[in-house]
Amino acid sequence: MTQQFDVVIVGGGMVGAVAACALARGGIKVALLETHEPPRSWPGEPADTRVSALTKATQNILEMLDAWPGMVERGVCPYRDMRVWDASGHGELHFDCAGTPFPQLGYLVENRVTVAALWEVLAGLPGAVAVVPAKVVAMTLTESAREIELDDGRRLQAELVIAADGRDSKLRTMAGIGVTGWDYGQTSIVASVTTRQSHRFTAWQRFLPEGPLAFLPLHNGQCSIVWTLSTETANANLELSDEAFLVALTEASGGILGDMLAVGRRAGFPLRFQYANHYIAERFALVGDAAHAMHPLAGQGANAGFLDAAALAELLIAAQRGQRPLSSPKLLRQYERWRKGDNLAMMAGMDLLNKTYRLDSPLAVSLRSTGMNWVNHAEWVKSWFNHYAMGLRGDLPQLAKARPCW
Numbered sequence: 001m002t003q004q005f006d007v008v009i010v011g012g013g014m015v016g017a018v019a020a021c022a023l024a025r026g027g028i029k030v031a032l033l034e035t036h037e038p039p040r041s042w043p044g045e046p047a048d049t050r051v052s053a054l055t056k057a058t059q060n061i062l063e064m065l066d067a068w069p070g071m072v073e074r075g076v077c078p079y080r081d082m083r084v085w086d087a088s089g090h091g092e093l094h095f096d097c098a099g100t101p102f103p104q105l106g107y108l109v110e111n112r113v114t115v116a117a118l119w120e121v122l123a124g125l126p127g128a129v130a131v132v133p134a135k136v137v138a139m140t141l142t143e144s145a146r147e148i149e150l151d152d153g154r155r156l157q158a159e160l161v162i163a164a165d166g167r168d169s170k171l172r173t174m175a176g177i178g179v180t181g182w183d184y185g186q187t188s189i190v191a192s193v194t195t196r197q198s199h200r201f202t203a204w205q206r207f208l209p210e211g212p213l214a215f216l217p218l219h220n221g222q223c224s225i226v227w228t229l230s231t232e233t234a235n236a237n238l239e240l241s242d243e244a245f246l247v248a249l250t251e252a253s254g255g256i257l258g259d260m261l262a263v264g265r266r267a268g269f270p271l272r273f274q275y276a277n278h279y280i281a282e283r284f285a286l287v288g289d290a291a292h293a294m295h296p297l298a299g300q301g302a303n304a305g306f307l308d309a310a311a312l313a314e315l316l317i318a319a320q321r322g323q324r325p326l327s328s329p330k331l332l333r334q335y336e337r338w339r340k341g342d343n344l345a346m347m348a349g350m351d352l353l354n355k356t357y358r359l360d361s362p363l364a365v366s367l368r369s370t371g372m373n374w375v376n377h378a379e380w381v382k383s384w385f386n387h388y389a390m391g392l393r394g395d396l397p398q399l400a401k402a403r404p405c406w
């Protein structure tokens with residue numbers, strides 16, 4: 001038997017789960033497909049390797065969806081300051097929340113916390129169904145729907161399919177959408193570390209010739225590191241013993257948090273710049289990393305994905321209310337116009353920053369330092385950066401402005 005839904009979302013990571021919660025809150029009958037059931041709790045386990053800096057705009061979305069209390073209960077860490085400095089020169093930047101109306105610049109949250117809280121909300125929403133484990137083997141277009149076939153023979157039909165299945169999206173390929181991009185030749189090592197000195201609720205980022213090293217504060221007092229290096233060096237560092245890794249990390253940190261005392265499980269993420277050539281096809285839309293994968297140096301990938309999900313949900317809920325079709329080409333084009341330009345601008349900005357910090361000629365280092373120090377003393381520029389980093393910019397969806405869209 002084929003199950004019928006208004007919308008099927010493939011991929012129940014952070015972005016797919018936000019889309020599902022928002023649509024279900026708006027009265028749309030939605031199925032969320034995921035390969036595995038996400039854990040809801042992990043008693044006694046160390047912090048996860050995957051952590052994201054979440055902006056104020058993202059917090060607004062998660063609050064509007066009632067997921068935020070479940071996240072706070074599991075552990076979130078505010079960061080009030082951000083310090084960025086250049087290992088090759090004397091440039092440095094300092095942002096703090098004093099110049100904003102909020103007591104923090106954002107929050108550091110383990111990805112599993114965000115996913116668990118969203119899935120918990122979803123379980124209580126009428127009209128939402130989680131289909132796990134689900135492995136999509138085919139997607140076809142009928143006259144009035146998209147049909148998804150799972151490896152166990154189950155079939156689901158929907159007026160619209162949303163792919164939130166990540167950077168290597170299979171659904172994107174099935175829909176015939178190509179990508180443009182390149183490998184950065186860099187890999188980010190992520191891990192939780194214990195540092196001699198307290199993180200002081202500050203996000204630290206040191207730019208080194210091979211890429212940035214970030215120390216991000218965690219609620220358990222540790223720091224989550226994102227250490228971006230050439231892929232060759234990163235692979236060699238992933239192979240080091242814990243002791244040798246800690247020595248190398250202490251040196252790379254410039255001693256900013258004292259000696260590194262302990263490190264948890266390490267993982268490497270090869271980086272790509274990649275965007276989908278189209279965000280939409282007939283009865284089909286992409287959100288999150290399936291649509292765009294960006295350099296993590298400013299921690300904006302998931303935040304951009306949440307805005308995609310909130311924007312698309314807002315358009316779909318309005319269409320449903322106005323008894324208009326959910327898959328009209330006009331609506332889908334509106335979604336693509338709304339999000340694609342914003343995401344491309346963000347990705348280009350990250351790419352430019354990454355390239356700028358990898359230049360090591362004396363002239364480049366000197367210009368960079370001068371630029372950073374100028375920004376650091378220009379209050380209006382800093383204030384603009386603060387708002388940008390907090391996600392409070394551009395044409396935001398209602399949920400990101402802490403307003404309901406249902």
Ligand SMILES: Cc1cc2nc3c(=O)[nH]c(=O)nc-3n(C[C@H](O)[C@H](O)[C@H](O)COP(=O)(O)OP(=O)(O)OC[C@H]3O[C@@H](n4cnc5c(N)ncnc54)[C@H](O)[C@@H]3O)c2cc1C
Nearest residue numbers: 011013014015052053165166288289296299300301302303
């Ligand atoms: C080192 C690093 C640091 C980062 N730091 C930050 C940060 O600080 N802030 C930030 O905003 N972003 C950050 N990002 C980016 C962020 O991690 C991603 O943008 C985000 O995880 C994308 O979420 P997503 O839900 O789109 O995709 P994913 O997290 O990739 O989730 C995709 C989901 O789809 C499921 N799936 C895949 N295929 C199928 C299928 N066929 N059927 C069913 N389910 C399927 C997967 O199991 C998964 O759960 C960072 C990225 C990296 C690599």
